[in-house]
Amino acid sequence: MLYERWKMISAGRRHETALRDFASGRCWTFGELFIAGEKQMIGPAGPAFPQGHSPEFIFQLLAAWRKNRIVCPLEPGQMPPQISGAPENCIHFKTTSATTGGSRIVAFTAEQLAADAENIVATMGLRADWPNLGVISLAHSYGFSNLILPLLLHGISLILAPAPLPEIVRRAAETEKYLTLAAVPAMWRAWHEADAIPKNVRLAISAGAPLPLNLEMDIFEARGLKIHNFLGASECGGIAYDASVIPRTDVALAGTPLQNANLSLNGNGCLVVRSRAVAEAYWPEKSDSLGGGIFQTSDLAEINNGEVFLRGRLGDLINIAGRKIFPETIESALLANPNVRECLVFGAPSRDAERTEIIVAVVVSGVKENELKQFLLETLPAWQLPREWHFVDSLSTNARGKISRAKWRAMFAGRQP
8 A cells, every 4th residue: 555655656757856865965756766776675574663864764565565565664773673473454663762761662554554544744844845854763753744745745855964063954955945944942042053954944843742932942043934733643643733833831831733633632631633644553562542543642741722732741740748749840930040950850769668769860061959949849749849950061861862762860779779
């Protein structure tokens, strides 16, 4: 199904530019990209594991589609999983980002992949005359659904930049009149501070982590560019999108449901996604939270007048002597301080059994602990203030631009006596 759709797209746009690789300077029309996919060699059997951030990733993917092989995209250096006994009709495997625990594998049919691309293109208004500038991971669900599938199933051309460095992004953008640029908040901040956001960006998208309100507003005021917040998950693709033309005033606002995505809340107040883009199942261990066109997330949310507001993750709730607080509440309060660049808050076991947990804050800021405590007391009760503070130069992200709360919690636990 996917290869047949690609054949139609490539034939209809045969002479139009499909792919431009900034690193090599090479360019392919849709017709030439089709030929490259036809010529790409693939092993005699078994799944395909396209990897990296180059045209070779796309060539390998097309060869796998042509041969009806299972595809499992990988990050650079990621070891291929052992895949056998895949669910019937499943042709694509994604690995989750492991921001709250261990990584899992998610299995998709061709129809589910195509539905995700259709929802994204229609909701965001991706356009053939606004090529995607590709800086995010092609293997991650975000990059695969926003860059690869629109290219191959909807004819939206792609410019591959080898790294998200400001100068590379600036130069890679010079070849086009208008662009669509999908990134993560850390990239948007770096480009903004380096004055490197291309002036020809017409559609700006941010996903992978919460987009700070001050960053969204600063970019809008400096450049008149609205960054559109996007919520998605490996298990179901796109969920919600902020299509407004002015900056948000509430960091909890994820946007409105994507086209063809039906959102509701379960008994725990967690977001439930119903869509043709929802994956078939986790693999090899299945779960009641995924299947039958339904994905039950662990994201606590509110839905008001069609807008989705995220209130934290069920498993991240911090218990302070019986009183509960979501780390996102404290993070939002910290990020309201203009001197705080990044922060991450989580709960850790307390030596005082009556307190249950303590609040730990990891902060990127030039402001001292006492100043931040006084700042927080203007908006938060004293019991919600972090007891442990760690000041770092940056919050490390994984290849997908995500900050792992689970990783930082484990690092903190490892340092405890």
